[in-house]
Amino acid sequence: xxxxxxxxxxxxxxxxxxxxxxxxxxxxxxxxxxxxxxxxxxxxxxxxxxxxxxxxxxxxxxxxxxxxxxxxxxxxxxxxxxxxxxxxxxxxxxxxxxxxxxxxxxxxxxxxxxxxxxxxxxxxxxxxxxxxxxxxxxxxxxxxxxxxxxxxxxxxxxxxxxxxxxxxxxxxxxxxxxxxxxxxxxxxxxxxxxxxxxxxxxxxxxxxxxxxxxxxxxxxxxxxxxxxxxxxxxxxxxxxxxxxxxxxxxxxxxxxxxxxxxx
Amino acid sequence: xxxxxxxxxxxxxxxxxxxxxxxxxxxxxxxxxxxxxxxxxxxxxxxxxxxxxxxxxxxxxxxxxxxxxxxxxxxxxxxxxxxxxxxxxxxxxxxxxxxxxxxxxxxxxxxxxxxxxxxxxxxxxxxxxxxxxxxxxxxxxxxxxxxxxxxxxxxxxxxxxxxxxxxxxxxxxxxxxxxxxxxxxxxxxxxxxxxxxxxxxxxxxxxxxxxxxxxxxxxxxxxxxxxxxxxxxxxxxxxxxxxxxxxxxxxxxxxxxxxxxxx
Numbered sequence: 001x002x003x004x005x006x007x008x009x010x011x012x013x014x015x016x017x018x019x020x021x022x023x024x025x026x027x028x029x030x031x032x033x034x035x036x037x038x039x040x041x042x043x044x045x046x047x048x049x050x051x052x053x054x055x056x057x058x059x060x061x062x063x064x065x066x067x068x069x070x071x072x073x074x075x076x077x078x079x080x081x082x083x084x085x086x087x088x089x090x091x092x093x094x095x096x097x098x099x100x101x102x103x104x105x106x107x108x109x110x111x112x113x114x115x116x117x118x119x120x121x122x123x124x125x126x127x128x129x130x131x132x133x134x135x136x137x138x139x140x141x142x143x144x145x146x147x148x149x150x151x152x153x154x155x156x157x158x159x160x161x162x163x164x165x166x167x168x169x170x171x172x173x174x175x176x177x178x179x180x181x182x183x184x185x186x187x188x189x190x191x192x193x194x195x196x197x198x199x200x201x202x203x204x205x206x207x208x209x210x211x212x213x214x215x216x217x218x219x220x221x222x223x224x225x226x227x228x229x230x231x232x233x234x235x236x237x238x239x240x241x242x243x244x245x246x247x248x249x250x251x252x253x254x255x256x257x258x259x260x261x262x263x
Numbered sequence: 264x265x266x267x268x269x270x271x272x273x274x275x276x277x278x279x280x281x282x283x284x285x286x287x288x289x290x291x292x293x294x295x296x297x298x299x300x301x302x303x304x305x306x307x308x309x310x311x312x313x314x315x316x317x318x319x320x321x322x323x324x325x326x327x328x329x330x331x332x333x334x335x336x337x338x339x340x341x342x343x344x345x346x347x348x349x350x351x352x353x354x355x356x357x358x359x360x361x362x363x364x365x366x367x368x369x370x371x372x373x374x375x376x377x378x379x380x381x382x383x384x385x386x387x388x389x390x391x392x393x394x395x396x397x398x399x400x401x402x403x404x405x406x407x408x409x410x411x412x413x414x415x416x417x418x419x420x421x422x423x424x425x426x427x428x429x430x431x432x433x434x435x436x437x438x439x440x441x442x443x444x445x446x447x448x449x450x451x452x453x454x455x456x457x458x459x460x461x462x463x464x465x466x467x468x469x470x471x472x473x474x475x476x477x478x479x480x481x482x483x484x485x486x487x488x489x490x491x492x493x494x495x496x497x498x499x500x501x502x503x504x505x506x507x508x509x510x511x512x513x514x515x516x517x518x519x520x521x522x523x524x525x526x
Contacts (some may be wrong), residue, residue, distance in 0.1 A: 008277065049343070050312030050376050057473040058462070063285035080312070080377075088460045097304065110389060114312050114343075126373060126457050134395035135301065152360055158520050165513030185522040189509040194389050197351045199321070210320040213347065245375055246452040250503035257421050259448040 008034030008160055011086050011095035013128070015045045015103065015116030016071065017078045018063055022102035023217075025145035026071060027136060029097065029153045035158065037095075038065055038072035039086040039114075041079060048078045048116040050123070060085055070151045079120035097159050101134035102148050104141070108227040108237055109193040109219065118147060118171055119242065123171035126243050132169035133244070137231055138176040147179040151236050161225045161252055168240040176229045183234040190239050191226030193219045271297030271423055274349050274358035278308040278342045278366065278379030281326055281335065285365035289397060290333060290407035292416045296423065300358075301328055302333035302349040304342060304379075305468065309368075310343045311379040313386070323348055325501070342383035350390055359421050361387035364397035365411050367404070371436045371490040371500055372456040381434055381504065389506050393422045395432060400494055401439040402503065410442040414499050431503040438494045446497040448469070450453035453502050454481045454489030 010030060014023040018040035027036055041064075058077045064070035069154065073090060075082050087094070103117040112118045117133045124131030132155055136148045151174050164170060171190075175182070195215040204210055219228050227237035273293060277286040281303035290299060300422040301435075304324075320338045328335035338345050338351060350357070375381045378397045387394030387486065395418055399411045414437050428431060438445070458478040467473055482491050490500035 025436070033334070041299075043397045044318055047315045047317040047327055048312070049382065051314040052312070052377055052476065054310040054476055055307055057465075059471075059473050078314075079478070084460045085462060085474075089462045089474070094495045097273065102478060110506065113389075114315055114383070119312065121505055127377075140499060154522065156457070158398060158522065162520060165516045168510040168513050170517075174509040187514050187517045187522070189511065189514070190507055192507070196348075197347045199352045202320075208322075209411065210322050211348075211352070212320060213315065238517060238518055239508075240510040241508045242510035242513075243373065243376060243508075244453055245502075245508070246454070246506045247428060247431040247505035247508075250505075251430050251450050253428045253432075254450045257425060258352060259417070259421065259450070 005035050008096040009093060010034045010036045011098045011122045013038060013040045013047045013082045013100050014037045014078055015048060016229065017041050017044050018074045019146065020104065021141065022104050025149050026099060026102045026152055027067060029149035031067065031070060033156060034096065035217060036070045036092065038070060039080060039082045039090060040074060040129065045078050045116045047114050049079055049114050050119040051078045053077050053081050057123040071178040074104055079116035080123045082118050083123040089223060095129050097156060098129045099134065099156055102145060102152060103135035104143060105135065105139045106137040106173055107133060107135040108231055109191040112171050112190060112241060121169040122241065122243050130164040132156065132159055132172055134172045136174045140186065147182055148174045152178060156243040165240055167244060168242050171241045172238045173227055173231055175234055177234055181234060185229040186235040186237055188227040188230050188237045188239050189225055191219060191228035192221040193217060271359040272356060273297045273299045274361045274362050275301045276303045276342055276345045276383045278311060280304050281337045283365050283367065284404065285408065285479055286413055289362060292412035292421045294330065294333060296419060297359065299333045299355065300346045301333060302353060303337060304345060305337040305339055308341050310377050311345055312377050313382040314341045316340050316344050324446050325326060333493045336389060341385050342379035343386045343467065346383050346386040358392050360419060360482040361394040361485055362397065365408060365415060366398035367406060368398065368402045369400040369436055370396060370398040370434060370492065372454040373496055375434055375453060375504060385465055385504060385506050388427065393418045393427040394509045395435055396424055396477045397435045399437045410440060410445055411437045413442060428480040428503055430507060431505050434502040436490055436500045439498055440497055445499065446495060449493040449498040449500055451490040451493050451500045451502050452488055454482060454491035456480060481505065
């Protein structure tokens with residue numbers, strides 16, 4: 001993509017696929033803030049985490065997003081593949097901001113780690129691009145994105161102005177409430193939680209067994225400074241997410257193990 | 264799986280697939296330390312990150328690992344799926360340790376984030392299981408695992424004794440050197456780095472374009488306390504990895520943005 005524009009370059013992606021209502025709402029909410037390029041999966045890629053396609057081929061083609069001035073490409077890849085394709089194949093300058101979403105469903109607490117939406121934002125951040133993932137706590141295809149649109153616009157404007165703190169991207173989750181019921185925006189930490197999974201066993205025509213994964217999210221964190229707390233109390237949660245996964249506080253403990261000495 | 268055993272229960276997985284030499288070497292190095300159950304992908308799942316299978320079905324079946332006393336299952340899922348299947352479907356008690364690998368290729372620095380091997384260990388950790396991922400810095404199918412075997416045994420024994428620091432798993436990388444050339448084991452932080460990718464364009468029979476992702480790892484970290492430094496100097500690197508991705512230090516900066524006030 002060749003461009004002489006001096007307007008901010010905004011890269012948009014998601015994990016629900018390029019035809020999802022969430023990405024359309026995201027683009028509509030920020031389209032006047034700069035030059036918008038969409039590079040998104042051609043199909044649903046939820047739960048893909050930070051997966052990349054290294055054992056198979058990728059395809060990519062222009063896509064008519066149906067919005068004047070918006071360039072769009074769909075790819076067969078994961079959300080992280082989309083970010084890499086955008087940076088290293090499609091764009092001729094570095095985006096000023098990357099926005100991912102708006103995801104259909106929460107990416108708060110431990111969900112950040114499974115989320116293709118957030119992994120795309122993490123990938124942008126480690127490429128040095130101020131990056132944000134937006135998620136609405138509503139899985140419905142016809143979810144009401146009006147509050148999310150306001151939030152996406154506000155946060156994108158802030159990020160265009162301030163950048164993001166070094167080594168981070170932002171995980172923004174919006175509760176399922178009407179715009180006038182929103183309590184505000186809260187900076188939070190990632191709440192502790194995990195999924196208690198179960199595997200529903202079924203029989204295919206022919207008799208072979210297969211499984212569907214289902215699960216219940218278990219919130220084990222009683223803190224009032226978490227994203228889960230904020231969302232339950234009507235606030236938008238903003239968590240700064242880092243890709244340095246080192247547990248620096250644990251290094252001292254490990255050094256006491258005498259790893260090079262007696263077993 | 265029903266067991267009356269009081270020996271430690273050792274869950275083994277990987278991302279190179281259940282028939283990879285790396286997982287065989289791992290099992291051989293620790294098989295006498297407890298009851299070993301292998302649950303691993305039936306095919307290559309490198310670069311799958313923390314992907315889970317929620318939009319498709321899973322299959323799972325017993326697998327003859329060819330080693331007395333070792334129970335094994337292969338699945339169509341990702342490494343993280345394997346851990347979930349093991350915990351919530353196959354095992355009737357919580358593993359005392361989860362070991363993942365031995366991966367064919369480095370998972371040091373930012374590779375931790377793309378790695379199925381390490382994502383399996385992270386998933387184990389967030390289920391409360393002391394978990395370790397092992398990777399040998401050698402992609403070759405016929406790589407020499409003898410140094411890695413010693414390391415895997417030592418670290419697994421230490422983890423059975425001490426557990427892991429709260430909220431962490433261990434990312435253990437082994438340099439490509441002969442056992443007698445190993446300089447020792449070093450506790451490190453994750454080095455800063457990223458992949459400069461390129462997309463090789465090819466034409467399929469019929470004329471349609473497709474792409475292969477390739478990349479060069481770019482080490483931008485000059486520190487001598489990183490995993491990359493340790494590996495380059497002949498040491499085994501051990502990085503404690505946490506799944507709380509909150510950049511706690513960045514919360515103050517974000518709170519100064521006045522997210523609820525003027526745009």
